[in-house]
Amino acid sequence: MPQYMLSVVEDGTQAFDKMPKEELQQIMADVDAFSDTVREAGKWVFAGGLEPIEASTVVDGRGESPVITDGPFSESKEYLGGFWIISAADLDEALDWAARGSKACAAKVEVRPFDEATG
Amino acid sequence: MTDVEEVFRAEYGRVVAGLVRRFGDIDIAEEALADALVIALQRWPRDGVPPNPAAWLTRVAGNKAIDRLRREKVRDDKYAEAAMLTDDTPAEPTGPVTDDRLRLIFTCCHPALASENRIALTLRLLGGLTVAEIAHAFLVPETTMAQRITRAKAKIKQARIPYRVPMGDDLPNRMAGVLAVLYLIFNEGYLSTTAASVREDLCTEAIRLTRQLREASVALGPPMDQTQPEVLGLLALMLLLDARRPARVRDGLLVTLPDQDRSAWNSDQIEEGHALVRQCLALNRPGPYQIQAAINAVHTDAPDASAVDWSQVVALYDQLAALTPSPIVALNRAVAVAELDGPQVALAIVDDLDLGSYHAFHATRADLLRRLGRYDEAREAYGQAIALTENEAERAWLASRQASCG
Numbered sequence: 001m002p003q004y005m006l007s008v009v010e011d012g013t014q015a016f017d018k019m020p021k022e023e024l025q026q027i028m029a030d031v032d033a034f035s036d037t038v039r040e041a042g043k044w045v046f047a048g049g050l051e052p053i054e055a056s057t058v059v060d061g062r063g064e065s066p067v068i069t070d071g072p073f074s075e076s077k078e079y080l081g082g083f084w085i086i087s088a089a090d091l092d093e094a095l096d097w098a099a100r101g102s103k104a105c106a107a108k109v110e111v112r113p114f115d116e117a118t119g
Numbered sequence: 120m121t122d123v124e125e126v127f128r129a130e131y132g133r134v135v136a137g138l139v140r141r142f143g144d145i146d147i148a149e150e151a152l153a154d155a156l157v158i159a160l161q162r163w164p165r166d167g168v169p170p171n172p173a174a175w176l177t178r179v180a181g182n183k184a185i186d187r188l189r190r191e192k193v194r195d196d197k198y199a200e201a202a203m204l205t206d207d208t209p210a211e212p213t214g215p216v217t218d219d220r221l222r223l224i225f226t227c228c229h230p231a232l233a234s235e236n237r238i239a240l241t242l243r244l245l246g247g248l249t250v251a252e253i254a255h256a257f258l259v260p261e262t263t264m265a266q267r268i269t270r271a272k273a274k275i276k277q278a279r280i281p282y283r284v285p286m287g288d289d290l291p292n293r294m295a296g297v298l299a300v301l302y303l304i305f306n307e308g309y310l311s312t313t314a315a316s317v318r319e320d321l322c323t324e325a326i327r328l329t330r331q332l333r334e335a336s337v338a339l340g341p342p343m344d345q346t347q348p349e350v351l352g353l354l355a356l357m358l359l360l361d362a363r364r365p366a367r368v369r370d371g372l373l374v375t376l377p378d379q380d381r382s383a384w385n386s387d388q389i390e391e392g393h394a395l396v397r398q399c400l401a402l403n404r405p406g407p408y409q410i411q412a413a414i415n416a417v418h419t420d421a422p423d424a425s426a427v428d429w430s431q432v433v434a435l436y437d438q439l440a441a442l443t444p445s446p447i448v449a450l451n452r453a454v455a456v457a458e459l460d461g462p463q464v465a466l467a468i469v470d471d472l473d474l475g476s477y478h479a480f481h482a483t484r485a486d487l488l489r490r491l492g493r494y495d496e497a498r499e500a501y502g503q504a505i506a507l508t509e510n511e512a513e514r515a516w517l518a519s520r521q522a523s524c525g
Binding site: 002090092095112 | 289
């Protein structure tokens with residue numbers, strides 16, 4: 001079955017660090033519940049939440065010795081906060097899961113198919 | 120257009136949709152049908168058009184597709200397999216036969232495709248227009264349009280946009296999306312910024328596609344029949360607008376509804392539009408297209424401009440505003456209110472609307488100010504409308520109105 005990556009798009013509007021604790025706990029509970037639903041439906045492949053973007057480091061190993069820089073690879077205001085990889089019959093099913101995931105994690109979700117030739 | 124080309128275009132959507140279903144790939148279906156056209160162009164002029172051209176084209180194109188697939192299978196087995204579109208629709212031996220065009224239009228108008236790509240794909244695959252014709256109609260270079268269509272088809276394949284009629288709760292929304300695409304195609308022709316006749320063809324094309332959609336969806340039971348009234352409503356709306364097209368422009372100037380020569384209107388289209396509006400009323404599931412069609416039916420029902428039942432028009436706009444509140448609906452309602460309660464009342468409504476970047480807002484305001492004798496303000500408002508209008512006939516008309524204020 002085809003696989004899709006559901007990427008959680010953090011766009012700075014959520015401000016999790018300023019969010020009341022109860023609200024944050026509710027989001028985490030909702031995300032867990034959503035992940036359980038994906039598992040129960042047999043659509044689960046893999047998932048992960050990421051540490052804040054400030055924790056990222058970019059490595060460029062194309063030269064003779066690797067160049068290491070602090071921070072994200074782009075200055076974009078939007079970045080990847082976490083992801084689910086699911087299996088789905090087609091885009092409509094993937095979009096349906098994404099809508100539920102988006103509600104659970106209180107963020108936009110980008111749906112992107114895996115290139116099956118490399119799978 | 121030759122006879123063969125005309126038949127080919129009329130049957131294109133039906134045949135290509137069936138081939139997509141059979142072979143699971145849009146490109147294979149299109150290439151096979153193009154091959155079949157080459158043969159039709161050789162044989163039909165000599166032997167005559169076959170009694171069932173769609174069946175002939177389906178058979179010949181089907182054989183061509185199998186030839187092509189055999190060649191590709193030898194060349195690259197895995198690629199051919201990856202190219203398949205998903206179709207998990209179970210066979211329904213007892214249920215109503217789903218018209219393949221219906222599946223295809225839902226694929227072409229899928230919300231995961233950009234709006235301009237939905238339009239291009241629908242005209243190409245359901246309408247059978249060539250890429251060159253679509254490019255010409257939308258005033259973009261042919262290479263740009265070709266890229267747009269190629270990209271859209273690639274996304275359908277890569278993201279696996281399904282080839283089926285959406286089910287359940289999704290259907291009303293998705294049908295609204297399909298109707299929006301058809302209405303955009305119509306408006307592109309109807310509100311075209313140039314007077315080129317090829318753009319008027321888009322109106323004809325949109326009507327033809329909406330007829331196809333009606334035909335394809337009519338055999339389906341619930342919940343498709345719940346969406347049927349809006350399909351009829353859109354068809355009625357297009358017919359009633361298109362009927363007035365011959366009277367809309369005179370000597371390069373836009374002619375507004377009250378001043379149009381009603382004898383130039385297309386009476387067949389009006390009759391069909393009115394019958395559809397009556398059918399919608401009987402179905403009693405009002406929606407935005409049906410109400411807009413009803414408003415236009417009130418206009419086309421009046422023997423002359425002074426006989427329009429404006430209280431009926433205002434009541435219909437009230438209904439439309441309740442269903443789809445928007446400042447543009449409020450603006451159009453104000454135009455009717457001006458006829459019923461006078462320009463002063465209408466101007467108070469218009470002045471409250473936040474539509475400063477919309478040319479029709481300034482044109483409406485200008486007209487109301489002119490009727491109230493406030494000529495300085497009217498001239499200024501006409502100026503703002505002209506600055507925001509790209510349509511030549513409309514600009515010319517606004518300028519003549521502006522000159523008359525004083």
